[in-house]
Amino acid sequence: MSRVTRWLAPRAVAHAHCDIPCGVYDPQQARIEAESCYKIVQKYNDSTDDVFRTRCLAVKEERAELTKHHIDVMWHDYFKPEHVARFPDLHDVCWKASKQASLVKRTVDLGEAQKLLDLIDRIDMMWRETGGPAATRLAAG
Amino acid sequence: MSRVTRWLAPRAVAHAHCDIPCGVYDPQQARIEAESCYKIVQKYNDSTDDVFRTRCLAVKEERAELTKHHIDVMWHDYFKPEHVARFPDLHDVCWKASKQASLVKRTVDLGEAQKLLDLIDRIDMMWRETGGPAATRLAAG
Amino acid sequence: MSRVTRWLAPRAVAHAHCDIPCGVYDPQQARIEAESCYKIVQKYNDSTDDVFRTRCLAVKEERAELTKHHIDVMWHDYFKPEHVARFPDLHDVCWKASKQASLVKRTVDLGEAQKLLDLIDRIDMMWRETGGPAATRLAAG
Amino acid sequence: MSRVTRWLAPRAVAHAHCDIPCGVYDPQQARIEAESCYKIVQKYNDSTDDVFRTRCLAVKEERAELTKHHIDVMWHDYFKPEHVARFPDLHDVCWKASKQASLVKRTVDLGEAQKLLDLIDRIDMMWRETGGPAATRLAAG
Amino acid sequence: MSRVTRWLAPRAVAHAHCDIPCGVYDPQQARIEAESCYKIVQKYNDSTDDVFRTRCLAVKEERAELTKHHIDVMWHDYFKPEHVARFPDLHDVCWKASKQASLVKRTVDLGEAQKLLDLIDRIDMMWRETGGPAATRLAAG
Amino acid sequence: MSRVTRWLAPRAVAHAHCDIPCGVYDPQQARIEAESCYKIVQKYNDSTDDVFRTRCLAVKEERAELTKHHIDVMWHDYFKPEHVARFPDLHDVCWKASKQASLVKRTVDLGEAQKLLDLIDRIDMMWRETGGPAATRLAAG
Numbered sequence: 042m043s044r045v046t047r048w049l050a051p052r053a054v055a056h057a058h059c060d061i062p063c064g065v066y067d068p069q070q071a072r073i074e075a076e077s078c079y080k081i082v083q084k085y086n087d088s089t090d091d092v093f094r095t096r097c098l099a100v101k102e103e104r105a106e107l108t109k110h111h112i113d114v115m116w117h118d119y120f121k122p123e124h125v126a127r128f129p130d131l132h133d134v135c136w137k138a139s140k141q142a143s144l145v146k147r148t149v150d151l152g153e154a155q156k157l158l159d160l161i162d163r164i165d166m167m168w169r170e171t172g173g174p175a176a177t178r179l180a181a182g
Numbered sequence: 183m184s185r186v187t188r189w190l191a192p193r194a195v196a197h198a199h200c201d202i203p204c205g206v207y208d209p210q211q212a213r214i215e216a217e218s219c220y221k222i223v224q225k226y227n228d229s230t231d232d233v234f235r236t237r238c239l240a241v242k243e244e245r246a247e248l249t250k251h252h253i254d255v256m257w258h259d260y261f262k263p264e265h266v267a268r269f270p271d272l273h274d275v276c277w278k279a280s281k282q283a284s285l286v287k288r289t290v291d292l293g294e295a296q297k298l299l300d301l302i303d304r305i306d307m308m309w310r311e312t313g314g315p316a317a318t319r320l321a322a323g
Numbered sequence: 324m325s326r327v328t329r330w331l332a333p334r335a336v337a338h339a340h341c342d343i344p345c346g347v348y349d350p351q352q353a354r355i356e357a358e359s360c361y362k363i364v365q366k367y368n369d370s371t372d373d374v375f376r377t378r379c380l381a382v383k384e385e386r387a388e389l390t391k392h393h394i395d396v397m398w399h400d401y402f403k404p405e406h407v408a409r410f411p412d413l414h415d416v417c418w419k420a421s422k423q424a425s426l427v428k429r430t431v432d433l434g435e436a437q438k439l440l441d442l443i444d445r446i447d448m449m450w451r452e453t454g455g456p457a458a459t460r461l462a463a464g
Numbered sequence: 465m466s467r468v469t470r471w472l473a474p475r476a477v478a479h480a481h482c483d484i485p486c487g488v489y490d491p492q493q494a495r496i497e498a499e500s501c502y503k504i505v506q507k508y509n510d511s512t513d514d515v516f517r518t519r520c521l522a523v524k525e526e527r528a529e530l531t532k533h534h535i536d537v538m539w540h541d542y543f544k545p546e547h548v549a550r551f552p553d554l555h556d557v558c559w560k561a562s563k564q565a566s567l568v569k570r571t572v573d574l575g576e577a578q579k580l581l582d583l584i585d586r587i588d589m590m591w592r593e594t595g596g597p598a599a600t601r602l603a604a605g
Numbered sequence: 606m607s608r609v610t611r612w613l614a615p616r617a618v619a620h621a622h623c624d625i626p627c628g629v630y631d632p633q634q635a636r637i638e639a640e641s642c643y644k645i646v647q648k649y650n651d652s653t654d655d656v657f658r659t660r661c662l663a664v665k666e667e668r669a670e671l672t673k674h675h676i677d678v679m680w681h682d683y684f685k686p687e688h689v690a691r692f693p694d695l696h697d698v699c700w701k702a703s704k705q706a707s708l709v710k711r712t713v714d715l716g717e718a719q720k721l722l723d724l725i726d727r728i729d730m731m732w733r734e735t736g737g738p739a740a741t742r743l744a745a746g
Numbered sequence: 747m748s749r750v751t752r753w754l755a756p757r758a759v760a761h762a763h764c765d766i767p768c769g770v771y772d773p774q775q776a777r778i779e780a781e782s783c784y785k786i787v788q789k790y791n792d793s794t795d796d797v798f799r800t801r802c803l804a805v806k807e808e809r810a811e812l813t814k815h816h817i818d819v820m821w822h823d824y825f826k827p828e829h830v831a832r833f834p835d836l837h838d839v840c841w842k843a844s845k846q847a848s849l850v851k852r853t854v855d856l857g858e859a860q861k862l863l864d865l866i867d868r869i870d871m872m873w874r875e876t877g878g879p880a881a882t883r884l885a886a887g
Binding site for chain 3: 488503604
C-alpha cells in the first residue's frame, strides 16, 4: 500500500469502548516524543552553531522525559497480567525502553535515538496484538 | 479496508524531514486527549457514584487543558502563512477547536465532546492536505 | 488614547464581573514573561561567562514557552467573535506574537525580543479597547 | 502616596535594569491568580449547579497554588536584606499571604479571598516603595 | 534485618557516589506522597463536609500521580539488571505498586492506601538490600 | 541530641495525625533535590565533556527549583506561629535557604551546594525539635 493510500484510509472504523478510568492509550504518544529526540540529535550533529546546539541539549532533556512518561503509562496503565502471560518479555521491553530514553538524554548518537524508536515499536506491537487499537481509541466519525 | 488490514499496514514508509527546531507534529496528540474527554463524559453519565463522578470532572479539566495545548501547538507551530492562504478558515477552525475544548471542560454533554473531536479532525485534515505526515513524522523502520 | 496616557490611566475602575469560568485576563502575564526573555537576551550578550550563557539559553526556553501560553490564553479564552469583527487582524496579531515567541527561543537578537514585546502590546491594546480591564480585573480596594 | 494615586502613577518610567538572573518581578502575577480565586468563590456561591461547583473547587486549588508560587517568588527572589531593614514585617506579611492562599484553597468564604488580595496589595506596596517598578519592569516603548 | 532495626540504622554512612547523571534516589519520595494519599483518605472518611470531600478527591489525584512518578523513577532509573537477578519479583513489585497507586486514585478505602504503603516499603527494602542508601544519598555533614 | 544520634533515632514512633489538609511534611524532600544539585556540581567539575556539562547546567536548574519549592512548603505550610516564637530566626533560615538554592542555580562551586545542604539541615532540625516526625509522617507498619 502506498503512503498516499494509507493516509487517505480512515484511521479507526468502529466505536471503541473501555471499562477503566481514562482508558485511552496509544504508543504514538511515546513515539512522537521519541521522534522529536531523534530529529534533535540529527540537527545537533548537522549544526556548528553553539546557541542552537545548547538549545538542542536542553529541549532533548524534556522530550526524552516525556517519552519516559508515556512509556510508563503504557507499562503500568495499559498492560494487564494476561498481557504479561502472552508476552513474557513485556516488563523487560518496557524497562529497556525507559532506560534507552534515559540514555538518549545523555547522548548525541543517532543510533541510540533509533534504538529508542525500535523499542517503542515493540511496545506498539504488543499493544496491537492485545487488541489495543480497538479497545482504547475512538473511531473517527 | 477492514480494521485489521488498516492496523497491519505500515504507519509511515519514508524518512521524514523537517527544517525547523522540534519539527515533529501530529494532531493525534490533541485527538488522544480529546478522546479521553469524550470517554470521561460518557462514563460520568453512565455512573451514579459520587466519588467517581467528582474524579471525572477533575480529570476532564486536565485532559481538556492538554487538548488545548496540543491544538495551540498545531496552530502556531505547524501551520505557516502558505497554509492560511490555502485554507482561509484555518484560524477560525483552530480558534473554534480551542473554544470547544474550553466548553468540554464545562459540560457533561457528550455531543459537545464529539464536536471537539470533529474540529480536531478538521485540523488533522488540513495537516494531511499540507503534507504534514511526510514532512513531520519519521518512518517506522 | 496615546500609549503614555494609557499607562497613566487607572488599571481598574469598577468592580469587575464575568459570566464565564475563570474570567480574569491580563496581557501583563504574557508581557512579564516576554520582558524576562528580553532581559535574558540582553544579559547573554553582555556576558562572556560560559556557565551563565548556557543558563540563559535554558531559562529563556521556559520563559518564552510561558509567554506563548499566556498569548494563547488571551487568544482563545478572552477574545470573542465580536472582537474579531472589530479588529479583523486579531487572529493574525496573536498568531504572529506566538510565532515571534518561538523565534525568541531560537535567537539572541535583542531586536527580536523587542518585536515580541511590541506584538504583546498590540494584544494589550485590543484588550483595553474591548473593555478588558474593567471586565476582567478586580478593582483594588 | 495614596493607593489611588499609586494606581494612577505610570507603571514603568525608565529602562529597567537588573544585575541578577531573571530580574523581572511584579506582584500582579500573584494578584491575577488571587483575583481568579476571588471570582471563583463568588461564582461558586452564586451557583446551585453541582458540576459547576465541583469544577470551581478543583480549579481554585490550582489557582491558589499559583498564587502561592508567585508570592514565594516575590519573597525569596525580589526582596533583599535592605528591604527587610526598611519593612520589619516583610517576612510576616509574605508568610501570612502564603498561609492565606492555603486558606483560600479550603474555603468558599469570599471575605477570606478578599483578605488574600489585601495581603498581596501589601506586598505590592513594599515592591513599589522599594523601587520595584522601575528596577524590575521594562518601560513600554 | 527487621523493619524496626532498619529504621534505627543510620540512613547514610559514607560519602555517596554515582557514575550516572542524577544519581540520587530514595523511595521516601514515593512514600511521602503515598502517606499523603493515606491521610487524605482518612480525612475524607472522617468528614461530612462536601467542599472538603471534593477537595480531598482532587488533591488525592495529584498526590497519587506523584507517587506513581517516584515509583517509576526507582524502577527504571535506580534498579539495574543485577538487582533483578537478585530479586526476581522486582518488576512485579514495582508494577503492582504503580497499579496500586492507580487504584488509590479511584478509591476511598483506607486498606488500599495501606497496601500502597506496603508495596513501597518492599521497594524500599530492595533499595536498602542493594546498597541504595550508601550509594545514592549523601551523608549528613 | 547530636546529628549522629538524630540519624540513628527512629523516624516515626507513633501513628501520625494532622488537623490540616495534606499534613505530611519532611525536609528530606528538599534535601534529596539539593543533594542532586551537589552531585551535579561535583560531576560538572570532574568532566571535560561539553555535552555532559551543558546537561548538568540545565538539569541543575530544575533540581534547584524543586529544592526551593520544598523549602517553601516547609516554611509556609508546616511552620506555625508557635514555631517562630521558639526559633526567632526561622524566617531568616528559610529565606537564606531559598536564596542559597537560587545561588546554586548560578554557580558550579561545590562549597555553595554544601551550604544549601547545611541550611536545609537547619530546617530539618527545627522540624524535628517541633515534633515534626511524629506529627507529620506515618509510622512504618
